[in-house]
Amino acid sequence: MQFLFNVDNITFAYPGEGPCLLDVSFNVNFGERIAMLGANGSGKSTLLHLLDGLYFPSTGSINVMGQKLTEESVETVPFGPRFRKEVGFLFQNSDAQLFCPTVEEELAFAPLQISGWSRDEIMGRITDTLDLLGIAHLRDRTPQKLSAGQKKMVALASILVVSPSVLLLDEPTAGLDPRSQSILLDILDQLHRAGMTLITATHDLELLPHLADRALVLGEDHTLVADGPVEPILADTDLLLSVNLIHAHTHRHGDISHTHPHYHVIGHEHSHNS
Amino acid sequence: MDQLPEWMLPQSTPDQWRTLPDGLPQKSARPPRRSAARSAVREMITLVSGMLTDDATAARRGLLQSIDTRFKTLGLIGILVASTFMHSLVPLAICYLMCITLAAASRVSARRFLGVLLVVPFFSLVIVLPATLNIVTQGHPVWTIWRTDGMHLGPWQLPCMLAVTDSGLFIASRFVLRTAVCVSLVVLLTSTTRWSYLFHGLRALGVPQLFVAVLNMMQRYLDVLIRSAEQIHLAKISRSITSRSTRQEQSWVAAGIGALFRRTYRLSGQVYLAMLSRGYTGEVKLLDSPRSHIRDWVFLFLAAALVALLLRF
Ligand SMILES: Nc1ncnc2c1ncn2[C@@H]1O[C@H](COP(=O)(O)OP(=O)(O)OP(=O)(O)O)[C@@H](O)[C@H]1O
Ligand SMILES: [Mg+2]
Numbered sequence: 301m302q303f304l305f306n307v308d309n310i311t312f313a314y315p316g317e318g319p320c321l322l323d324v325s326f327n328v329n330f331g332e333r334i335a336m337l338g339a340n341g342s343g344k345s346t347l348l349h350l351l352d353g354l355y356f357p358s359t360g361s362i363n364v365m366g367q368k369l370t371e372e373s374v375e376t377v378p379f380g381p382r383f384r385k386e387v388g389f390l391f392q393n394s395d396a397q398l399f400c401p402t403v404e405e406e407l408a409f410a411p412l413q414i415s416g417w418s419r420d421e422i423m424g425r426i427t428d429t430l431d432l433l434g435i436a437h438l439r440d441r442t443p444q445k446l447s448a449g450q451k452k453m454v455a456l457a458s459i460l461v462v463s464p465s466v467l468l469l470d471e472p473t474a475g476l477d478p479r480s481q482s483i484l485l486d487i488l489d490q491l492h493r494a495g496m497t498l499i500t501a502t503h504d505l506e507l508l509p510h511l512a513d514r515a516l517v518l519g520e521d522h523t524l525v526a527d528g529p530v531e532p533i534l535a536d537t538d539l540l541l542s543v544n545l546i547h548a549h550t551h552r553h554g555d556i557s558h559t560h561p562h563y564h565v566i567g568h569e570h571s572h573n574s
Numbered sequence: 575m576d577q578l579p580e581w582m583l584p585q586s587t588p589d590q591w592r593t594l595p596d597g598l599p600q601k602s603a604r605p606p607r608r609s610a611a612r613s614a615v616r617e618m619i620t621l622v623s624g625m626l627t628d629d630a631t632a633a634r635r636g637l638l639q640s641i642d643t644r645f646k647t648l649g650l651i652g653i654l655v656a657s658t659f660m661h662s663l664v665p666l667a668i669c670y671l672m673c674i675t676l677a678a679a680s681r682v683s684a685r686r687f688l689g690v691l692l693v694v695p696f697f698s699l700v701i702v703l704p705a706t707l708n709i710v711t712q713g714h715p716v717w718t719i720w721r722t723d724g725m726h727l728g729p730w731q732l733p734c735m736l737a738v739t740d741s742g743l744f745i746a747s748r749f750v751l752r753t754a755v756c757v758s759l760v761v762l763l764t765s766t767t768r769w770s771y772l773f774h775g776l777r778a779l780g781v782p783q784l785f786v787a788v789l790n791m792m793q794r795y796l797d798v799l800i801r802s803a804e805q806i807h808l809a810k811i812s813r814s815i816t817s818r819s820t821r822q823e824q825s826w827v828a829a830g831i832g833a834l835f836r837r838t839y840r841l842s843g844q845v846y847l848a849m850l851s852r853g854y855t856g857e858v859k860l861l862d863s864p865r866s867h868i869r870d871w872v873f874l875f876l877a878a879a880l881v882a883l884l885l886r887f
Contacts, residue, residue: 302588316624316685330588354808365591378594384815385595386586395841396805399833413815416597428579444836458813465584487578494583 302366303327304466304497305351310360312343312350320346321357322522328499333492335508335530336501338518339544344501345392347518348468351499352389385414388459392470392501394451398443403435403454406443410462429457434483448475456484467491469500473507485510505545508534519543598816624686631765636680638766643775645870647763649877654759656881657752663744665884666751672880673758680766687761702749706742713741769793783857795842802837806830 305328312321353374362369391397400406411422430436515533517526540546677687715737
């Protein structure tokens, strides 16, 4: 059985900076749903850039379907076009991701490169995608002038329109209103059941069980500190505290003062046995 | 909840990864050409954005860092202006050696110092290359490229040879050396000084407030511009499936530049609003007010002495 991604002992540093990923190794199978967890600055977004073949590791290697990801290999045929079509990447900052004058052109950018698709087919896909995400009314607007949440939905649409089979999502739910969030979760769920591989970087521990079955945890020292099923990792408060994903919270109820770990910032209920 | 459209469901099976995506006939999927220009551009982006945003060199302990900004600006700009009046090679070469020494003493990274120095004089060399030829600059030929032996081209009599002349070489090397000196002085000044101090220094030297405020916004604007350009480039690669025709590529570049300016304009507008909201009035304010020491006067004196000496050549 071949792995979709085989990440072997990679290290990465931005030019002139210290390492931002250290000795990271893991495998991803077809159809898996994986969450990438870690405090701010632990390297989640960077790792997603590496998986998308935008940056390349300084040491170690990333193999995609047995093919090593290098600056050269993503420019060879047939691997390059296949890789770029099958792997979709939602950037953390959607502002950075949109570069066309209108939403419609934004969605047409990738499909236009597939010469076998007719204009009607492309237009049909654009309409379907916009309808599905509930943003049909934005079709003629300029992406740069949309609200932050609207930009995120447009960026997602511009990726889904070429029917990728792997999605790399960087904080997909951040900044979305409840309606858009539930549209997104529903779509991801349906795609996953149809065989899509999902790799999501997130801080939203409450949504985590809806987004992933397996979790990778990056520590603040930029190494991979845990890799396993979501439930035990969520239950492992020592681990989550040690990577600063949750915080110890001290407070008083009447005479009782106590400390317990938290992953919501405000509003919580718990019982006292003392 | 809506059903996904049939086409959106992931279709590829592991075996298909060895083939092109459907709808992409073999002949239309040309392997993308690798371009040296692209990595050169990336290298330059790193250099320039490093210069624009990185205050790390300014925070190091080094010679130039210890000089008060006002004195440093006056001294280095003074040498820069003087270097444009130097007409022989020796004083220029001395200036250049002095720049290298200052860079080393101020712990400016060799990567930044030499990087900029290699790029800029290279381009200026390309520009002045024709000036070395006898058809542009009269002089004694030192290297003959082509003898025409008085050939005629239609009604025109060609010069009897094409050669590199000594005075041509002299003009070209002076130009390259002078560019190198000017560029290194600017690199030295900007990389050993925090931006806010640099702007403050300019104000202290009597540069009008409006002018400094514009420079200040320009530095922030350029920084936003370069970051955006880098991100748009990545976003585009991420969604590019095949390499496209040169014509498509060109029209994309035009559209990309449009998007870049729309975005930078908006972002830098926001940066300005953020500055206003935190009380910016156009005047540069510093954490600790600069005070001059003996060493600042010594530096200025040495710079003035150097200029006076070199201008006598
Ligand atoms: N373009 C860049 N140039 C230099 N350093 C960078 C760049 N982008 C990120 N870094 C650094 O790399 C480290 C990891 O950043 P990254 O964006 O991958 O973190 P993250 O886990 O995604 O954080 P967050 O939860 O805030 O999104 C950080 O220390 C950051 O300062
Ligand atoms: Mg991130």
